Amino acid sequence: MPPLVTASRSSSTRARSADDTVGSSWADAPCPVLVVDRYGTLVQLNDAARLLLPEAVSGNRLHETAPSWLSDAHRKIAGGPGEAPATPLSGSINERIVLAHPTAAAGGDVVWWLVDDTDRHVAEEAVRSAQTRSQILTEASSTLLSTLNVPRCMEVAASMAAQHLAEAAVLVAPAQGRRHPLTYAPRGGPVVQVSRQIDTHSVPGLPEALQGFPPVPARWIDPSVLPDWAIPEGFTGPVGSVIVTPLPGHGVPAGALILLRSSTEQAFTEGEEVFARLFAARAGAALSAARLYTEQATITATLMNELLPPPLQRVHGVQYAGSYRAAKDHERVGGDFYDVHPGSDPSRETLVVLGDVAGKGLDAAVLTGKIRNTLHALLPLADDHQRVLDLLNGALLNSRHTRFATLVLASVRRRAGRAQLRLTSAGHLPPLIVRADGRVEEVPSRGTLIGALPIVTAHTVETALDQGDTCLLYTDGITEARGGPLGDELFGEQRLRRVLAECGGLPAEAVVERVQMVAAQWLGTGRHDDMAVVAISAPRTGGLSVVDGRRGTGRKDG
Amino acid sequence: MNDPAMSVALQNRLWRAVADGDEYAAVDVLSKALSEGLDEEALLLDVIAPVQERVGAEWAADRLTVAQEHAATAINERAVAALAHRAPDGARRSAVRGRVTVACIDGEWHAFPARLVAETLRLRGWQVDYLGAQTPTQHLIAHLHRTNPDAVLLSSSIPTHLPTAHSAITACQAIGTPVMAGGRAFGPDGRYARALGADRWAGDARQAAAALEEGFARPTPAALRQAVDDLPHLADQEYTMVVQSRVQLVRQALADLEDRFPAMRSYTSEQLERTAEDLAHIVEFLATALYVDDTELFTSFLIWTADILEARHVPARSLLAGLDILAGQIRDFPRALALIREGTAALGGRPARPVPGSETPA
Numbered sequence: 001m002p003p004l005v006t007a008s009r010s011s012s013t014r015a016r017s018a019d020d021t022v023g024s025s026w027a028d029a030p031c032p033v034l035v036v037d038r039y040g041t042l043v044q045l046n047d048a049a050r051l052l053l054p055e056a057v058s059g060n061r062l063h064e065t066a067p068s069w070l071s072d073a074h075r076k077i078a079g080g081p082g083e084a085p086a087t088p089l090s091g092s093i094n095e096r097i098v099l100a101h102p103t104a105a106a107g108g109d110v111v112w113w114l115v116d117d118t119d120r121h122v123a124e125e126a127v128r129s130a131q132t133r134s135q136i137l138t139e140a141s142s143t144l145l146s147t148l149n150v151p152r153c154m155e156v157a158a159s160m161a162a163q164h165l166a167e168a169a170v171l172v173a174p175a176q177g178r179r180h181p182l183t184y185a186p187r188g189g190p191v192v193q194v195s196r197q198i199d200t201h202s203v204p205g206l207p208e209a210l211q212g213f214p215p216v217p218a219r220w221i222d223p224s225v226l227p228d229w230a231i232p233e234g235f236t237g238p239v240g241s242v243i244v245t246p247l248p249g250h251g252v253p254a255g256a257l258i259l260l261r262s263s264t265e266q267a268f269t270e271g272e273e274v275f276a277r278l279f280a281a282r283a284g285a286a287l288s289a290a291r292l293y294t295e296q297a298t299i300t301a302t303l304m305n306e307l308l309p310p311p312l313q314r315v316h317g318v319q320y321a322g323s324y325r326a327a328k329d330h331e332r333v334g335g336d337f338y339d340v341h342p343g344s345d346p347s348r349e350t351l352v353v354l355g356d357v358a359g360k361g362l363d364a365a366v367l368t369g370k371i372r373n374t375l376h377a378l379l380p381l382a383d384d385h386q387r388v389l390d391l392l393n394g395a396l397l398n399s400r401h402t403r404f405a406t407l408v409l410a411s412v413r414r415r416a417g418r419a420q421l422r423l424t425s426a427g428h429l430p431p432l433i434v435r436a437d438g439r440v441e442e443v444p445s446r447g448t449l450i451g452a453l454p455i456v457t458a459h460t461v462e463t464a465l466d467q468g469d470t471c472l473l474y475t476d477g478i479t480e481a482r483g484g485p486l487g488d489e490l491f492g493e494q495r496l497r498r499v500l501a502e503c504g505g506l507p508a509e510a511v512v513e514r515v516q517m518v519a520a521q522w523l524g525t526g527r528h529d530d531m532a533v534v535a536i537s538a539p540r541t542g543g544l545s546v547v548d549g550r551r552g553t554g555r556k557d558g
Numbered sequence: 559m560n561d562p563a564m565s566v567a568l569q570n571r572l573w574r575a576v577a578d579g580d581e582y583a584a585v586d587v588l589s590k591a592l593s594e595g596l597d598e599e600a601l602l603l604d605v606i607a608p609v610q611e612r613v614g615a616e617w618a619a620d621r622l623t624v625a626q627e628h629a630a631t632a633i634n635e636r637a638v639a640a641l642a643h644r645a646p647d648g649a650r651r652s653a654v655r656g657r658v659t660v661a662c663i664d665g666e667w668h669a670f671p672a673r674l675v676a677e678t679l680r681l682r683g684w685q686v687d688y689l690g691a692q693t694p695t696q697h698l699i700a701h702l703h704r705t706n707p708d709a710v711l712l713s714s715s716i717p718t719h720l721p722t723a724h725s726a727i728t729a730c731q732a733i734g735t736p737v738m739a740g741g742r743a744f745g746p747d748g749r750y751a752r753a754l755g756a757d758r759w760a761g762d763a764r765q766a767a768a769a770l771e772e773g774f775a776r777p778t779p780a781a782l783r784q785a786v787d788d789l790p791h792l793a794d795q796e797y798t799m800v801v802q803s804r805v806q807l808v809r810q811a812l813a814d815l816e817d818r819f820p821a822m823r824s825y826t827s828e829q830l831e832r833t834a835e836d837l838a839h840i841v842e843f844l845a846t847a848l849y850v851d852d853t854e855l856f857t858s859f860l861i862w863t864a865d866i867l868e869a870r871h872v873p874a875r876s877l878l879a880g881l882d883i884l885a886g887q888i889r890d891f892p893r894a895l896a897l898i899r900e901g902t903a904a905l906g907g908r909p910a911r912p913v914p915g916s917e918t919p920a
Contacts, residue, residue, distance in 0.1 A: 487805030
C-alpha cells in the first residue's frame with residue numbers, strides 16, 4: 001500500500017482548502033471529523049467533533065487538544081512515509097471509545113473520521129464478564145457437587161468465594177447445638193474450619209441470612225462494626241466492604257456467606273452482589289444435598305449396624321469364623337444371617353445359628369433381624385433345639401411376613417480336648433465336617449423349614465470335633481454360585497467338598513476365607529445370591545487367645 | 559533399630575512358626591523381638607512382610623499347598639493384629655497427621671499388603687480407615703463421602719483387576735479424593751498406576767508413608783474423565799469384545815484342544831476343569847493386556863504360569879497349544895493377535911527347565 005500522503009496527489013489540482021479537498025458535507029457528518037495539517041495543527045472540525053472535544057478550536061495543536069494516542073498516530077501518518085494502519089486505531093476520548101479512520105487530503109492534511117465505538121465495547125465487556133461468570137458458576141457447580149461431605153463442601157464453597165468474589169470469605173453454617181461451624185477462607189491462604197459460639201446479631205443481616213431471609217444489600221452494612229470472629233486470620237488492612245448472603249437450601253437454610261474486601265479494593269457493585277447471590281444459590285444447593293446425604297447415610301448406618309453379621313472370635317476354646325457376602329455387594333446385608341451366642345461359661349454350650357430367609361435385599365434382611373432377635377430371646381431354651389424351632393416357627397407364622405426361612409442350629413461345648421456338637425438342620429443344607437486328615441463328612445441332620453407349616457419336624461445329630469477338625473455351616477449361595485471357566489456351571493456340593501478336603505487342620509478363618517474365595521473366583525463377575533459361611537474349629541494347639549499378643553490364660557480351658 | 563542380620567534371623571524364626579501353622583510360636587517370635595527393642599515398623603516391614611512374600615514363593619514352587627498358604631497367611635494376619643492390639647502407647651497412637659482410607663480393589667482377595675500399609679501408616683500417626691479385601695467401589699465411594707480423607711490408598715495384587723481398579727481410581731478422583739495405587743498388579747515400577755491416572759504410586763509401605771508425608775493436591779473436577787480418555791486404544795473395542803466373548807473363547811478352545819489331543823477325552827472332569835481354568839486365565843490376562851495396552855503384562859503372566867506348571871510337573875507346552883488355538887479364534891483383533899505372538903515367542907525363549915517326575919497332563 002502506498003503512503004497515504006501520496007494519495008492526495010490525485011487531487012493536487014484543487015485549491016488548498018478543506019472544503020475543496022473533502023467536500024463540504026463532512027461538516028454535517030454525524031460522526032466527529034477533524035482536519036489536521038501535516039504539522040499537527042487542527043485546521044477545522046465539525047459540530048460532532050466539538051461535542052466530543054468541547055475545548056478544541058481551529059488552530060489548536062492536536063497534541064494539546066486530543067489524547068496522545070491520536071496525536072501520535074497523526075504524527076506517524078503525516079510525517080510520511082506513514083502507512084494507513086491495518087486495523088482502525090482505537091482509543092478513548094473523554095470517556096468515549098472511538099475508532100479513528102484517517103483519510104488523506106490535499107497538501108498533506110489528514111482528515112480524521114472518529115466513530116464512536118463505546119456501546120460495542122460496553123457490550124463486549126458485558127459478554128466477556130458474563131462468560132467469565134458463567135465459567136466460574138459452572139466450575140463452582142461441578143466442584144461443589146463432586147462431594148457429598150459437608151465439611152468438604154463448605155471448604156470448597158468458601159475457598160471458591162474467596163477466589164472469585166471477594167478477598168476473603170467466611171461461611172457460617174447453621175448452629176449445631178450452640179456452636180456454629182465456621183469456615184474461613186482468605187484468598188490464596190489455607191482454609192480453616194472451626195466450631196465456635198458466636199453472636200450472629202453482631203453482623204448486620206446475618207441472622208436473617210441464616211434463616212434464609214432476603215439478603216441485606218452490601219451498602220447497608222457498615223464494615224467498621226464487623227466483629228473480630230467474622231474476619232479471617234491473615235486478612236490485612238481494614239475491611240472496606242461486606243456482603244452477607246444466605247445459602248439457600250432445599251427448604252432448609254444451609255448457612256450464610258460473608259464476603260469481605262479490604263478498603264483498598266473496589267467496593268461491591270450491584271452486579272457483583274447479584275453474582276454473589278447466584279454463587280450462593282449453587283453453594284446452598286450443594287451444601288443441602290450433602291447435608292441430606294449425610295443424614296440419610298447416618299440413619300442407614302445406624303439401622304444397618306443391627307443387621308450386619310457379627311464379628312466372630314474364639315469362645316471357650318473353640319474357634320469360630322464367619323464370612324458374609326450380600327447378593328448386592330454394596331448393600332452389605334441380605335437374606336442370609338449368622339450369630340454366635342457364647343455360653344455363659346465354658347461348661348455351657350455356645351449356640352451357633354446360620355440361616356437363610358427366602359428372598360434377598362433389604363426386605364429379607366429385616367426379617368433376618370427379627371429371627372435373630374427371636375432366637376436371642378429363646379437362648380435359655382437352647383438345650384432343646386426342637387423346642388426352639390417350634391417357638392420360632394410359631395412366631396414367624398404369626399408375623400405379617402409371608403417369607404419362610406431355613407436354618408441350622410449348632411450347640412457347641414468343649415470337653416476333654418474335643419468340641420462336642422449338637423446340630424439340627426431346619427430345612428437347611430446339611431453341615432459338612434472336614435477332619436484334620438482331609439476326610440469330608442456330611443452331618444445327616446434333616447428337618448422341615450420354618451415359617452411355612454404349623455408343625456416343624458427336625459432331627460438333632462450329635463457329633464464331635466477333634467483337634468484340627470472343622471464343621472462348616474453354609475448357605476446355598478455358595479453351592480448355587482453359577483460360573484466357572486465355562487460360564488454357567490453350578491459350583492455345587494462336590495466342588496465345595498473338594499475345597500474342604502484341602503482344609504484339614506486349618507484355622508477356622510482360613511477355611512472360611514478359602515471357601516469364600518474359591519466361590520468368588522468361580523462366580524467371576526457374575527450375579528449371585530447371598531453367601532454366608534460359618535466355620536467351627538477345634539484348634540490344634542490348645543485354646544489360647546492371642547488377641548492381646550500374649551499367651552492368654554485360656555490354655556487351661558483348652 | 560534396623561539391623562539386617564537380626565531381621566533375617568527373625569524372618570527365619572517366624573517362617574518356621576508360620577510354616578508349622580503354629581500361631582503361638584509366631585506371636586512369641588514377635589513379642590520377643592519387640593521386647594529386645596526392635597521397633598514395630600521394622601517388625602512389620604522387615605520381618606513379617608518378607609515372610610509373607612516367602613509364603614507366596616513357596617506356594618509357587620509347590621512346597622506349600624494352597625490351603626497351607628491360607629493357613630500361613632491367616633497366622634501372619636493374626637500376628638499383625640496382635641501387634642496392632644498391643645497396649646496402645648497413647649502419644650504415638652493418637653492420629654496427628656491426617657486421615658486416609660486403605661482398601662483393596664473389588665475382587666481382590668489378597669489383603670495382606672494393604673493391611674501392612676494400614677498398620678505402618680497408623681504407626682506413623684495417620685488416622686487409617688482400613689476397609690479390607692475386595693471393597694466394592696460403591697461402598698468405597700460412600701465411605702469417602704462420609705469421611706472426606708486426605709487420600710485413598712488402593713491395593714491390588716492380581717493384574718486382572720486393573721480395569722476395575724481404573725474405574726475405582728476415576729470414581730475417587732471425581733469426588734475430589736487423590737488416589738495412591740500400590741501392589742503387584744500395578745507393575746514393578748507402577749507403570750499401570752500411571753496409565754490408569756492414579757495421582758501417586760508406591761512400591762511399598764515406606765514409600766506410601768513418605769509420599770503421604772510429602773502431601774499431594776486434590777484432583778480438580780476438571781480431571782473428571784472416562785476410561786477412554788486415559789486409554790485411547792480402548793476405542794478399538796478389542797478389550798470389550800474379548801471380555802464379552804470370554805466364555806465362548808474358552809469353550810471353543812477346549813473343544814479344539816480335545817481335537818488336537820485325543821488323550822484329553824480320557825481326562826477326568828476335574829482335569830478338564832483345570833485345563834478350562836488355565837484357558838480362562840489366559841483369556842483374562844489377554845483382555846487385561848489389551849486394556850492397558852502392554853505386552854509385558856501378558857508375557858510375564860505366561861512365563862510365571864509356565865514356571866508354576868512345571869513346578870507341578872506339568873509341561874508348559876500345553877500353554878503354547880492354548881495360545882495357538884486362541885490365535886485362530888481372534889483373527890480379527892490385531893492387537894490381541896500381536897499379544898499372542900509375543901506371548902508365544904516369550905514362552906519359546908524361556909530357558910528350558912527339566913520337568914522332574916512323570917509328565918502328567920494338566
